[in-house]
Amino acid sequence: MRLDVVLHVTTKFILAPLLLFALYVQFHGDYGPGGGFQAGVIAAAAIILYGLINGLGPAQKIVPVGLLEVLIPGGVLIYLSVGIAGMLLGDNFLDYNHLAHDRVHGQEWGVFLVEIGVFVTVFSTMIAIFYAFAGRRRS
Amino acid sequence: MIETAVTIILLLLLGAVTIGIVRVRGLFAAVVLLGIYSLLMATLFIVLDAVDVAMTEAAVGAGVSTVFFLGALSLTDTVEASAKRPQIMPVVVALVTAGALLWGLSDLPEFGSPNQPIHSQGADYLARSIPETGIANVVSAVLASYRSFDTLGETTVVFTAGIGILALLRRRRGEGKS
Numbered sequence: 001m002r003l004d005v006v007l008h009v010t011t012k013f014i015l016a017p018l019l020l021f022a023l024y025v026q027f028h029g030d031y032g033p034g035g036g037f038q039a040g041v042i043a044a045a046a047i048i049l050y051g052l053i054n055g056l057g058p059a060q061k062i063v064p065v066g067l068l069e070v071l072i073p074g075g076v077l078i079y080l081s082v083g084i085a086g087m088l089l090g091d092n093f094l095d096y097n098h099l100a101h102d103r104v105h106g107q108e109w110g111v112f113l114v115e116i117g118v119f120v121t122v123f124s125t126m127i128a129i130f131y132a133f134a135g136r137r138r139s
Numbered sequence: 140m141i142e143t144a145v146t147i148i149l150l151l152l153l154g155a156v157t158i159g160i161v162r163v164r165g166l167f168a169a170v171v172l173l174g175i176y177s178l179l180m181a182t183l184f185i186v187l188d189a190v191d192v193a194m195t196e197a198a199v200g201a202g203v204s205t206v207f208f209l210g211a212l213s214l215t216d217t218v219e220a221s222a223k224r225p226q227i228m229p230v231v232v233a234l235v236t237a238g239a240l241l242w243g244l245s246d247l248p249e250f251g252s253p254n255q256p257i258h259s260q261g262a263d264y265l266a267r268s269i270p271e272t273g274i275a276n277v278v279s280a281v282l283a284s285y286r287s288f289d290t291l292g293e294t295t296v297v298f299t300a301g302i303g304i305l306a307l308l309r310r311r312r313g314e315g316k317s
Contacts, residue, residue: 025194030274033190035282037293041198048206065305072301079291094287107272111283114290121294125301126203132304133210 011053018046026119030111036118043119044126056134065131068124075121082113142186149183166217170208177201191278 026039051059082094089098096110097103156179160172177200184193248255268280282290 029279030276032276033194033278035191035279038191038194038198041195041203045198045202048203052206068301069305072298072305076291076294076298079294083287083291094291096284103271104273107284108274110287111272111274111279114283114287115279118290118294121297121301125297125304128301128304129207130203130210132307133207133214136214 007053011049015046015050018049019043022046026115029115030108036115037122039115040119040122041126044123044130047127048130051130051134056131060131063124063127065128068128068131071120071124072128073121075117075119075124078117078120079114082110082117086110146183146186149179149186153179153183164219164221166212166215166219167209169219170205170212173208174201174205177204191276 022039022043025034025042026036029035029039047059047063050062082096082099084093086095086097086099087093091098094110094114096106099106099109153176156172156176160169160176163169163172177196181193181197181201184190184196264277264281264285268274268277268285272280272284274280274284
C-alpha cells in the first residue's frame with residue numbers, strides 16, 4: 001500500500017510536536033488546562049496517526065501489544081499504589097498530605113503521580129481500541 | 140454581546156449539523172459530521188470557559204473517536220439500511236424523553252447566576268485549593284485531589300474497556316493459529 005508522499009512527510013513533521021504537546025499537557029496540568037486524561041488521548045492520537053499512515057505493523061513495532069497488556073492495568077496500579085502509600089503513612093486512602101515533608105508538597109506529589117497513572121491507562125487503552133479495529137479483516 | 144452572538148451562531152451550526160447527521164444516509168458522511176459536531180461542541184465549551192472539557196471533547200470526540208468510527212465502517216456497510224415501514228414507537232420514546240428533559244429544565248438554577256447553591260454553600264474550592272494543594276488549576280486540584288476517589292473510578296472504567304478490547308484481540312489471534 002503506497003500512500004501519498006505528502007502525508008508521509010507531514011506525519012513525520014507533526015509527530016514530535018504532538019508527543020511534546022502531550023507531555024506539556026500532562027506536566028502543565030497543574031497550572032493550565034489539561035491533565036492525565038487529555039495528555040493520554042493526545043499521545044495515543046500521535047501513535048494512531050502513525051499507524052494510519054504507515055500501517056499497523058510499524059505502529060506495533062513502536063507500541064507492541066504485549067506492552068499495552070502491561071500498561072493498561074499498570075496505570076490503575078500506579079493510582080492504587082499512591083492511595084495505599086497514603087494509607088501506610090497514616091492517612092486515609094488517597095490522602096496525599098504525608099507523601100512529602102509538608103502538606104502542600106505532599107499534595108503536589110500525589111496529584112503528579114496519580115495523573116501519570118491516568119495517562120498510562122488512557123494512552124494504552126486508546127491504542128488497544130485502535131489496534132482491535134485496524135487488525136480485523138472484513139469477513 | 141460578541142460572546143452571545145458567537146454562542147448563538149455555534150448553537151445554530153450545532154442544530155444544522157444534528158439535522159444533517161439524522162438526514163444523511165451515507166454513514167461515511169455521518170461520521171465526518173459527528174466529528175464536526177464534536178469540534179463545534181469543543182468551541183462552545185471554550186466560549187463557556189470550560190477549557191479542560193473543551194480539550195477532552197476536541198481530542199476524544201473530534202479526533203480519536205472519528206478514527207474508531209471510520210475503523211468500524213471499514214468492517215461494515217457504509218450506507219444506512221432504510222426502514223421498511225415507518226415505526227411509531229421510536230417517535231413516542233423520543234417525545235416522552237424530550238418532554239421529561241424539558242420538564243426537568245424548569246428546576247435548574249438560572250444560567251450563570253451567582254446565587255446558585257453551588258456558589259453559596261459547601262466547600263469553596265476556589266479559595267481552598269491554592270493554600271491546601273498549591274495547584275493553580277482548580278479543575279486539576281478537584282479532579283486529582285479532592286475527588287481523587289472518583290477519578291480512580293473513572294480510570295478503572297477506562298481500564299475495563301481496555302481489558303475488554305484485549306480479550307477480543309487475544310481471541311482473534313487464537314483463531315488465526317488454529
